[in-house]
Amino acid sequence: MEPESFKVSEFAKYTGVSIRTLHYYEEKDLMNPDRDKMTGHRIYHKADAIRLHQITIMKSLGFRLSEIKQYIQSDNLDSHFMDILKLQETKLTQDRERIDTALETIQRTVHLIDQEEEIESNFLFSLILAMQTEKQQKEISKPIMTNEVWSRLFDASLSEKMQWEQKLLQFFKEVKRLAGKPSDHPEVIRMLEQLQNDLLEVLNFQNYQELAQTFKIDHEQKENQEKFNQFLEEMDKLIYVPLTKKEEEWLDQVLDQFFNRK
Amino acid sequence: MEPESFKVSEFAKYTGVSIRTLHYYEEKDLMNPDRDKMTGHRIYHKADAIRLHQITIMKSLGFRLSEIKQYIQSDNLDSHFMDILKLQETKLTQDRERIDTALETIQRTVHLIDQEEEIESNFLFSLILAMQTEKQQKEISKPIMTNEVWSRLFDASLSEKMQWEQKLLQFFKEVKRLAGKPSDHPEVIRMLEQLQNDLLEVLNFQNYQELAQTFKIDHEQKENQEKFNQFLEEMDKLIYVPLTKKEEEWLDQVLDQFFNRK
DNA sequence: ATATCACCTCACGTAACGTTAGGCGCAAGT
DNA sequence: ACTTGCGCCTAACGTTACGTGAGGTGATAT
Numbered sequence: 001m002e003p004e005s006f007k008v009s010e011f012a013k014y015t016g017v018s019i020r021t022l023h024y025y026e027e028k029d030l031m032n033p034d035r036d037k038m039t040g041h042r043i044y045h046k047a048d049a050i051r052l053h054q055i056t057i058m059k060s061l062g063f064r065l066s067e068i069k070q071y072i073q074s075d076n077l078d079s080h081f082m083d084i085l086k087l088q089e090t091k092l093t094q095d096r097e098r099i100d101t102a103l104e105t106i107q108r109t110v111h112l113i114d115q116e117e118e119i120e121s122n123f124l125f126s127l128i129l130a131m132q133t134e135k136q137q138k139e140i141s142k143p144i145m146t147n148e149v150w151s152r153l154f155d156a157s158l159s160e161k162m163q164w165e166q167k168l169l170q171f172f173k174e175v176k177r178l179a180g181k182p183s184d185h186p187e188v189i190r191m192l193e194q195l196q197n198d199l200l201e202v203l204n205f206q207n208y209q210e211l212a213q214t215f216k217i218d219h220e221q222k223e224n225q226e227k228f229n230q231f232l233e234e235m236d237k238l239i240y241v242p243l244t245k246k247e248e249e250w251l252d253q254v255l256d257q258f259f260n261r262k
Numbered sequence: 263m264e265p266e267s268f269k270v271s272e273f274a275k276y277t278g279v280s281i282r283t284l285h286y287y288e289e290k291d292l293m294n295p296d297r298d299k300m301t302g303h304r305i306y307h308k309a310d311a312i313r314l315h316q317i318t319i320m321k322s323l324g325f326r327l328s329e330i331k332q333y334i335q336s337d338n339l340d341s342h343f344m345d346i347l348k349l350q351e352t353k354l355t356q357d358r359e360r361i362d363t364a365l366e367t368i369q370r371t372v373h374l375i376d377q378e379e380e381i382e383s384n385f386l387f388s389l390i391l392a393m394q395t396e397k398q399q400k401e402i403s404k405p406i407m408t409n410e411v412w413s414r415l416f417d418a419s420l421s422e423k424m425q426w427e428q429k430l431l432q433f434f435k436e437v438k439r440l441a442g443k444p445s446d447h448p449e450v451i452r453m454l455e456q457l458q459n460d461l462l463e464v465l466n467f468q469n470y471q472e473l474a475q476t477f478k479i480d481h482e483q484k485e486n487q488e489k490f491n492q493f494l495e496e497m498d499k500l501i502y503v504p505l506t507k508k509e510e511e512w513l514d515q516v517l518d519q520f521f522n523r524k
Numbered sequence: 525a526t527a528t529c530a531c532c533t534c535a536c537g538t539a540a541c542g543t544t545a546g547g548c549g550c551a552a553g554t
Numbered sequence: 555a556c557t558t559g560c561g562c563c564t565a566a567c568g569t570t571a572c573g574t575g576a577g578g579t580g581a582t583a584t
Contacts, residue, residue, distance in 0.1 A: 009562085028540090040562080060364060060394055062361075065540070085375075088368060089368045089372070102354055110347050128319050281531095301581090303532075326570075
């Protein structure tokens, strides 16, 4: 047997909406229940339940109360309502995309921390940023790379990316460990060879010649030179390298010697 | 050439973060830039950029500033950070699920409005609620249906659901149009036959016998009788039928006559 | 001298409620 | 008769991450 009218607490229990929320909706002019003229207490009827029903549903679709107030007035649903729904759809889609990239980033980060128990936080954050700005990087990078290299870099699968990130991390760890040693130190050479292998593997090239060539192509053309500098500047903002100046200089030097020897 | 220090506006431009936000982060003790002791102006350095970097990244992962403040302090990332990330992951996953159901609901609704230009809003809202509470309905319905019927109803594809919803809508429209007519009126009979066909099609049964049987099985067992009543009560809260009492009574009557005749 | 800048510090507004805090009328227990 | 307690009421602050003025200061350009 359903009751004809409810007091707030009853109505709240019946509908599953908090008393405060009922008050608030009334305050915001979304509902207008009867009142007991003696006590001033609110009295809810079935019609109020239907109204509340509509409100909660539109809320669950992500609309704001102010929007709901506007569109709930009309009893018949016209094409206007369609437009609103479609707008809401694009908005929700955007929200979902943001969440998706955040989720992927977290998964990759967790993987990274899982493998290496000790990570300098700054570098980790830098990697995270890199993950999140992948799309922008993709755009920035396009004009200065050949299509081949570009697609090999950016169309990688999730696991490929994770592997690549881990290797990068290990590389920087090695640099920090070996910084200062002569460039012909066996461990240094091993590190550089490892780097070279990783690069070749990531870019899926057969040999170093090919690698060097693709970079040269763009590097030597004058018009691209400028683009390349812009690119470096942009990337510099995006990516933090976890090395001190000394370590960075040392790395530049040994890299130079290693690659020029070839 | 990168400058060594920035004033607020410079720093804001450099980092892409608004001045107000910089002020706010300082207010919330997330940053602590130097000050010009004469003028009191803020002076930002590279370290501040890195700090800000960390903040924006964690924000993009969906963390709140208060959380960021706690976890950004420690320089080394321990397993604690992992736990936080994983928590955040589940939270984001939940968010995404909510968005997904909202999106599917919107799509189904748009489809519905697309087909029928005129829909009574209350019924539409009711359908929307039904879409959103499908999972709960699934749970509620399980004990009172046979597995066959149950899975046929709830494991339907998106397009099947959309078709079903549209048919339901048309059915109620017909009821409203024909209400009051005698049960042997040809249009009424046509409507009921259509309903029967739709039911058989949706449930994928060969004939009416089978349909009647599955319902009887549960309907006649005493222990299930109680469950069934609970079920009806629950469903009554969830689903609004867009008929007046008269229409409803008329429908009950013609349904009775139609199905008892078989 | 004055207008313009760039900076500063309040401090209110936003969305959707949760959460006290203080007060009123009515019923039951002492 | 008195107190206690319940359910209701209103008012108003707290929350989050800033946006947006308002009003004041010192330095520079006209």
